[in-house]
Amino acid sequence: MKIPSSMxxxxxxxxxxxxQGLLITFFIFSFASLCSCxxxxxxxPKTTTFNVIKHGAVGDGLTDDSKAFLKAWRAACxxxxxxGTIKVPRGKTFxxxxxNFTGPCKFSSIHFMVRKYLTIIIY
Numbered sequence: 364m365k366i367p368s369s370m371x372x373x374x375x376x377x378x379x380x381x382x383q384g385l386l387i388t389f390f391i392f393s394f395a396s397l398c399s400c401x402x403x404x405x406x407x408p409k410t411t412t413f414n415v416i417k418h419g420a421v422g423d424g425l426t427d428d429s430k431a432f433l434k435a436w437r438a439a440c441x442x443x444x445x446x447g448t449i450k451v452p453r454g455k456t457f458x459x460x461x462x463n464f465t466g467p468c469k470f471s472s473i474h475f476m477v478r479k480y481l482t483i484i485i486y
Contacts, residue, residue, distance in 0.1 A: 422455025
């Protein structure tokens with residue numbers, strides 16, 4: 364049995380259309396998997412926490428805690444990679460002189476972590 368040429372062209376055209384759809388779907392999924400793998404394979408920067416209490420802050424509202432805050436800042440600033448987080452614990456009252464937290468820092472990402480409310484007395 365011979366297939367008419369118009370029917371043959373329609374079948375071939377339909378198969379080409381299906382193949383194009385499959386090819387486009389393949390490329391979309393390939394691209395999506397590359398994007399998601401990039402996020403998975405990218406290493407998360409190491410976070411190091413610098414607690415101002417461990418650097419000498421008292422947090423009683425009477426003692427000058429400025430030096431401890433600067434020591435914690437300098438320690439975070441000296442990190443070569445990762446994220447430096449300066450932790451200011453809750454439930455304390457810190458007395459500080461006006462401070463400038465400046466570099467030069469070896470790494471640019473430094474965060475202050477303050478839990479709940481923070482009372483700082485500037486004298």
